Amino acid sequence: MQLTDKFSYDKCNNKVKYQIKHEDIPISLSKELREAIYYLLWYVPNIKSEQSEKNELLTNPQYDDFIFLEIMKSMNLSDEDVLYTESITEKMISPFLEEICIKCPKIIMTISSGETKTMALLRHIRNAIAHGNFNVIGDMVVGFDLQRYENHIEYRGFFKINPNNLLDSLRKIQFDYNSQQLITKAFKNTGYFIQVYQEKYQRSHDFELFARKNNKKYAIDIKNYKYEKIVDQDFIREMINQYEGLIDDITPILIINTSFLDKKSKEELLCHDVIVLDVKNIQKMVKGRDMVAEIERAQLFKN
Structure with missing residues (x-):
């Protein structure tokens, strides 16, 4: 597997209508997703958390593609499922705003200057979770990293991924990389x-x-x-x-x-x-x- 520009949108015919706002409060979460959220909020390397440890490999551009490809494998993502870009336009994000295919994982994300793809992905997922811009739809956790302005919304990241695969990936980041x-x-x-x-x-x-x-x-x-x-x-x-x-x-x-x-x-x-x-x-x-x-x-x- 390699990183390409072959990103494709959901092609299934039985998409599911959804909304980000939780209908039941508090939201019901699987054990795997709860553990993934704990990792994201507190233990992600290189963040401003007392529980976070420094991991130079995740921030080093030299290792970027290698580690990111391993994370993609953990999340069962192909190169057609991941798009990284300087900015997310309305055209890019609109196909996911009201309905999604709950069988196809997808990630769209921006990358800041000097940031690795791995740290960008963790940042976007963490921001979406921390600010409540996520929901569980079928077997997918769906979320948006965004900034609301008076006249528009700036989308910085979008993901729909399987919580079990997310947890596997976070465990790899926490325990395997460096080794x-x-x-x-x-x-x-x-x-x-x-x-x-x-x-x-x-x-x-x-x-x-x-x-x-x-x-x-x-x-x-x-x-x-x-x-x-x-x-x-x-x-x-x-x-x-x-x-x-x-x-x-x-x-x-x-x-x-x-x-x-x-x-x-x-x-x-x-x-x-x-x-x-x-x-x-x-x-x-x-x-x-x-x-x-x-x-x-x-x-x-x-x-």
């Missing part, structure tokens, strides 16, 4: 064979991925969970002890935000032949630059 999918893509783009780490490779440490290139083998440990500012030295030593249990000349690779490591931790990891990759390294690997090989060559020159 295995992206790392797998980065290593494949630089010529590595990569797969889920299996028990036959390991002794005492649970790694996420195994990679191989030419005659070299690697065990990949991905640290995404939240640390307090700096990783504790005892934790580093414990991790190194576990790494040393590897067999068959497998080199450990630690993928971590290097701001969590102080100078002593980095030096200790290097002394034990642990390769450390951060987000910037992974960005370069997605583009096809083998940072693992570069780090290994640099270490050879030092020695």
